[in-house]
Every structure is written in structure tokens, then in C-alpha cells.
Amino acid sequence: MNNFLVYPLLIPLFTAVLLIFFKERIAVQRGISAISALLNLAVACFLVYQVSSDGIQTLHMGGWIPPYGIVFTADMFAALLVLITAVVAAGCLFYAFGSIGEERERNYFYPFFYFLLAGVTGSFLTGDLFNLFVCFEVMLIASYALIVLGGTKRQLRETLKYILINIISSTLFVASVAYLYAAVGTLNMAHLSVRVAEVGQGGILTVIAILFLIVFSLKAGLFLFFWLPGSYSAPPAAVTALFGALLTKVGLYAIIRTFTLIFYHEPDATHTWISWMAAATMILGGLGAVAYNDIRRILNYNVVVSVGFIAFGLAAATRDSLDGVVFYLMHDMIAKALMYFLGGMVIAAAGTHRLQEMGGMIKRHPWMGWMFFVMALSLVGVPPLSGFIGKVLIVRGGLDAQMYLLASLGLASSLIVLYSMMKVFMQAFWGEEKLNPERPSVNLRGMAGAATGMFILMILLGLGSEWVYSFVSQAGNGLFRPELYIEAVLKGVG
Numbered sequence: 001m002n003n004f005l006v007y008p009l010l011i012p013l014f015t016a017v018l019l020i021f022f023k024e025r026i027a028v029q030r031g032i033s034a035i036s037a038l039l040n041l042a043v044a045c046f047l048v049y050q051v052s053s054d055g056i057q058t059l060h061m062g063g064w065i066p067p068y069g070i071v072f073t074a075d076m077f078a079a080l081l082v083l084i085t086a087v088v089a090a091g092c093l094f095y096a097f098g099s100i101g102e103e104r105e106r107n108y109f110y111p112f113f114y115f116l117l118a119g120v121t122g123s124f125l126t127g128d129l130f131n132l133f134v135c136f137e138v139m140l141i142a143s144y145a146l147i148v149l150g151g152t153k154r155q156l157r158e159t160l161k162y163i164l165i166n167i168i169s170s171t172l173f174v175a176s177v178a179y180l181y182a183a184v185g186t187l188n189m190a191h192l193s194v195r196v197a198e199v200g201q202g203g204i205l206t207v208i209a210i211l212f213l214i215v216f217s218l219k220a221g222l223f224l225f226f227w228l229p230g231s232y233s234a235p236p237a238a239v240t241a242l243f244g245a246l247l248t249k250v251g252l253y254a255i256i257r258t259f260t261l262i263f264y265h266e267p268d269a270t271h272t273w274i275s276w277m278a279a280a281t282m283i284l285g286g287l288g289a290v291a292y293n294d295i296r297r298i299l300n301y302n303v304v305v306s307v308g309f310i311a312f313g314l315a316a317a318t319r320d321s322l323d324g325v326v327f328y329l330m331h332d333m334i335a336k337a338l339m340y341f342l343g344g345m346v347i348a349a350a351g352t353h354r355l356q357e358m359g360g361m362i363k364r365h366p367w368m369g370w371m372f373f374v375m376a377l378s379l380v381g382v383p384p385l386s387g388f389i390g391k392v393l394i395v396r397g398g399l400d401a402q403m404y405l406l407a408s409l410g411l412a413s414s415l416i417v418l419y420s421m422m423k424v425f426m427q428a429f430w431g432e433e434k435l436n437p438e439r440p441s442v443n444l445r446g447m448a449g450a451a452t453g454m455f456i457l458m459i460l461l462g463l464g465s466e467w468v469y470s471f472v473s474q475a476g477n478g479l480f481r482p483e484l485y486i487e488a489v490l491k492g493v494g
Contacts, residue, residue, distance in 0.1 A: 005059040005072045008047060008082050008121045011040045012089075016114035026105045030097055033110045037090040040117075044079075044086040051079045052471060056478070056488035058127070066489055067191035071127035073489055076475035077326060078124045081253060084333045085124070088245045089117050091454045095341055096238035098446015099348070104149050104236075112149070116142035116242065123250045127489060129180070129187045132254065133173050136219070140166050143247060146239045147231065158234035165227045169218040176211040183208065190489035192262045193482055201265035209263035209270050213255065213277075220251025222311050223277040225304045229288060232303070233296040237344020237447075240296075244303045245337040249329060252307060256314055256325065260479045261486075267317060275315035275406055281308030282409050286416035293355045295428070298420050299343045302379065305413050306332050312406045313394035321397020323476035327469065328390025334458050335378055335387065341451040342372045345444050346428050355424065360433025365444070369429040371455050376421035378458055380414050386462035389469065 015036040022028045051057055051074055061070040074082070093113065100109055119139025126132050144166075148159040181187055183204055184195040196205060214224070221228045228248075232240050255274070263270050285304030292298055310332070313325035345368055350358045362369040378385035381392075391414065398407040461468060478484050 002050070002057040002059055002074075004043075004047065004050065005057055005074055005125060007043045008040060008086070009072075009118055009125065011036060011043060012114040012117040012121065016111045016118065019111040019114065020108065023106060023108065026102060029105060029110045033093055033114070036114065037086070037093050041083075041086040041090055044083040047074055048076075048079045048083050048471065050074075051076050052474065056485065058489055058491075066127070067186045067188035070131050071188060071190075071489060072125045073127035073190075073485070074125055075478045075485055075488070076471060077256075077478055080326065080330060080471060080475055081124045081249070081333075082121055084330050085117070085120055085246060087457065088333050088337045088454075089113075089242070091337055091341070091450050092238055092242045092245075094453070095241065095344075095447055095450035098443070098448075098450070099344065100236055100238050107149060108145070109149060112142045112145045113242070115139075116146065116246075120246050120250055124253060127189050129177055129189065129192070133170070133177060136173070136250070137170065139247070139250065140170070143243065146242070147235050149239075150236070152234075155234045158231045161227055162231040165218060169215050172211060172218075173215045176208060176215055179204075179208050179211070188489070189257070189261055190486045193486055194490070196262055197265065201263060205263070206266055206269050209259075209266075210273060212258055212263070213270065213273060216251050216254040216258065217277060218251075219247070220255060221248050221281075221304055221307050222251070222255070223281050223284075223308075225281065225285070225307070228304060229297050229300040232300045233294075237340050237347070240344070241337045241340035244300070244340055245333045248303060248307055249333055252310055252329065255311070256479065259314060260317070260322070261482045264317070264482065271315050271317060274311055275403065278308045278311035278315055279406055279409055281305070281311065282413040286413055286420075289416055289420035290423075293427075295343055295347060295353050295355060295358075295424055298424060299339055302339070302417055302420060303336060305417055306336070306379075309391075309394065309410055309413055312398060312403070312410055315406065316394070316397045316401040316403055318397040318400050319476060319480050320393050320400060322479045323469075323472055324390045324393025324395075324397055326475045326479070327465075327472045328387070328394060330468075330472070331378070331386040331390050331458075331461060334454060334461060335375060338371075338375050338451060338454040338458055339379070341447065341454060342368060342375060343424075345447050345451065346372070346424075348447070349444060350428065355427040358428040359431040360429070362429040363433060365429075368444070368448070368451075369425070371451065372421075372429070373425055375455065375458065376418070376425060378462065379421060380418045384462050384465070386458050386465065388462065389465045 057074045059072040122135035288301035313321040378387045381387040
């Protein structure tokens with residue numbers, strides 16, 4: 001057992017509670033938050049090192065041996081996501097320092113930020129489905145507060161929709177967990193894999209698997225993304241970056257973990273559903289990205305497209321595609337955070353979110369314009385940027401699995417992403433500058449530091465892809481061979 005596994009969860013949880021007592025002292029809140037973010041990043045790095053050197057790490061809470069009690073498990077897949085979560089959270093935090101505003105800071109922005117981070121990290125590390133539900137709810141309750149904080153009419157309207165959708169999905173989650181426990185008598189993920197293999201995944205278990213797919217797809221924005229473009233347009237850029245980079249990825253993580261570890265025995269049923277949902281998500285998300293002239297909507301639909309592309313890699317379920325899923329998830333978390341950082345800066349500088357009212361900003365902010373351009377190329381997958389390796393692996397895995405239509409859609413979605421991002425770049429940065437008399441004077445310096453840091457990380461992830469792939473390959477191998485996870489968790493269990 002490794003007690004260190006609980007630190008990535010305890011640090012943000014303790015920080016959130018501590019920050020509640022400093023409501024009016026904004027400088028103290030910022031200092032504590034910054035120290036906690038850096039400490040959490042160091043802990044996440046050490047966790048990846050431990051898993052790399054010593055293999056899968058487990059922690060049996062209270063000393064209860066699986067399948068009883070709560071188990072925390074960190075394989076390389078979970079450890080890498082915990083690390084990237086810590087990186088993105090630090091970036092969003094420093095971006096918020098320069099953009100979120102004192103009113104939100106005085107109304108518990110930082111405590112809710114860290115409660116959400118605790119829920120996200122716990123979701124990646126938990127080893128049983130019921131505890132996954134608990135971590136989901138911690139994350140979601142914090143997100144309800146973050147999305148409504150500010151109290152504008154738009155935020156209140158979108159919050160009601162967001163809460164309603166998540167209440168429905170959480171209710172379905174509880175029902176699915178109950179049905180699964182009634183069918184196989186356990187909720188430990190490793191033990192579930194063993195029991196499902198013993199009884200055979202047919203009939204009722206396949207129906208339960210589809211229920212879980214619906215639940216997690218609602219949270220990830222896979223096909224059932226109708227709530228996402230509006231809800232993610234309501235809060236400030238720092239919050240939207242946190243949501244787009246982390247919340248949808250938690251839903252994707254749950255789908256990947258569930259359908260590589262528990263319900264992988266009948267791929268003709270479950271993975272066919274995933275493949276069609278992935279195809280529909282890429283098509284519909286692409287249509288949304290090119291249809292709007294609202295920069296917030298364009299960025300939100302690009303999140304949807306990437307969700308569909310990652311689901312395509314899972315549906316293929318080859319070794320290459322699963323490696324690609326891990327690499328592309330890491331890239332997408334960093335790139336989407338950067339995308340929202342730059343999008344928020346563009347809106348702040350222009351004083352509007354409508355593309356037709358923008359123009360000529362390359363003269364005033366050339367560094368921002370060229371960062372946006374390179375980020376767009378990375379999202380498309382232009383080598384040697386970070387999006388290239390993941391896309392190549394996923395498409396190659398799809399071709400090996402004879403999913404030619406999905407592979408074609410995946411490549412076509414890259415062209416759609418390129419078109420939508422170049423539309424933003426050309427209309428916002430080129431042409432004649434459109435002077436808006438109502439445009440507020442903004443200082444982008446605080447936001448620029450966080451965006452530059454995330455931009456450098458994105459570049460390094462691409463240039464250092466060979467070194468990063470050594471970790472990604474270990475994570476992909478764990479997804480492709482679920483017995484490794486099972487043996488690590490149930491080791492010594494009779």
C-alpha cells in the first residue's frame with residue numbers, strides 16, 4: 001500500500017476548507033492558492049515517478065482488503081491525468097488572478113476552485129464505482145457554484161440547465177450502480193472486471209453497460225452535448241478553461257476506464273455504440289464550429305469535436321489507438337486550457353465576443369495573435385506540435401481496426417477545426433481595426449503570463465513527444481491489458 005496516493009486529493013481538499021476562513025483577505029487567498037497549486041504539482045510529478053519506477057500503486061483505505069472498502073489506485077493512465085490536471089489547474093489559477101475580479105474572489109471563488117479540483121483528482125484515482133460517483137458529485141457541486149458566480153442573467157439561465165442535466169445524469173448513475181451491484185455483487189472496478197468475465201457480459205450486463213455509457217456521455221459531451229455550448233459560454237474565461245480542459249475529460253476518463261476494464265467483452269455491442277456516437281459528435285460538433293460567429297460558441301464546439309475524436313480512439317481499441325487516446329487526452333487538456341485563455345483575452349481586448357465586430361488586433365497584440373495561430377495548428381495536429389502524435393496513433397489504430405469511415409471523419413474533423421480557428425484568427429487579428437467606443441481598457445499582463453506558460457508547455461509536449469511517449473506507452477499498455485490493473489488491485493486476495 002502507498003499512503004502517498006491520497007495526497008493529490010487531500011491537498012486541494014484541505015486548501016478549499018482553509019480558504020473559507022479568509023473570505024475578505026484576497027491577497028492571503030491568492031498566496032495560499034498559489035502555494036497549494038505548486039505543491040500539488042510537485043506531488044503529482046512524484047506520483048508519476050513512483051508509478052513509472054515501481055508499477056501500479058494502490059491504497060486500501062482503513063486497511064480493508066479489496067473488494068471490501070474503498071481502494072485508491074494509480075496506474076500510469078490515472079497518474080498522467082492527475083499530473084496534467086495539476087498543470088492545468090495551476091495555469092487556470094494564475095490566469096484567474098489577473099481576470100476573475102475581486103467580487104468573485106470575495107465570494108469563495110478559490111474554495112470552490114479547489115473543491116472542484118479535489119473531485120476531479122479523486123475521480124482519476126478512485127478504484128470503485130460508488131466512490132467515483134461521490135467524487136463526481138463533489139466536482140459537480142463546485143462547478144454549479146463556479147458557473148453561477150457573478151449572478152448575471154445569462155449565468156442564471158445556463159446554470160439552471162446545467163444543474164438539471166447533471167441531476168438527471170447523476171440519478172441515472174446511481175440507478176446504474178444499483179443494477180450493476182445487484183447483478184454481480186461488487187463495485188470495486190478490478191473485482192467487477194473479474195465478475196463480469198465469470199458470469200459473461202450478455203443480456204442484462206450489456207444493457208447496464210449502455211446505461212453507464214449514457215451517464216458518462218452526458219458528462220463528457222459525447223453525442224449528448226446539447227447543454228455544453230450554452231453552459232460553457234456563461235462563466236468567465238478562467239472558469240470555462242477549467243471546465244473545458246478538465247470536466248469533459250473526467251467523463252471521458254470514466255468511459256475509457258469502464259470500457260477497457262469492465263465492459264470490454266462484447267465490443268460488437270458496446271464499442272459499436274461508442275463508434276457511432278463518436279461519429280455523430282465529430283459531425284455535429286464540426287457543424288456547430290463553422291456555423292457560429294460568436295467566438296465563445298466556436299471554442300465550445302471545438303471541445304465537442306475533440307471529445308468525439310478521443311471516443312473514436314476508444315472504439316477502435318487497438319494498442320496504437322489506446323496509446324493515441326492517452327497522448328491526445330494530455331495534449332487536449334493543455335491545448336483547450338490555452339484556447340480558452342487566448343479566447344478570453346481576445347474578448348477582453350476587443351470588448352465583444354462577436355467576430356464581425358473584431359479586427360486588426362495583430363497590430364496591438366502581435367504576441368497574442370501568433371500564439372493563437374500556433375495553438376490552432378496544434379489542435380489540428382500539424383507536426384511537430386503536440387496534437388500530431390496523438391492524432392496519428394488514433395487514426396492508425398482506427399485503420400488497423402478497419403474503421404475507415406471513422407478514420408476519414410477524424411481527418412475531416414481536423415480540417416473543420418482548422419477552418420473554424422482560422423476564421424477566428426483572420427477576423428479577430430487581421431483587417432482594419434474596428435474601434436468600439438464602449439470597449440473597456442483592460443490590462444492583459446496577468447492573463448498573458450498564464451497563457452504564455454501554457455503555450456510553452458504545449459510546445460514542449462510536442463517537441464519532447466518521444467520522451468513523453470515512454471510514459472504514454474506504459475499507460476496505453478495498461479488499458480490494452482486490463483489484467484495488469486486487476487492483478488495490482490487484487491494482489492493477495494483469495
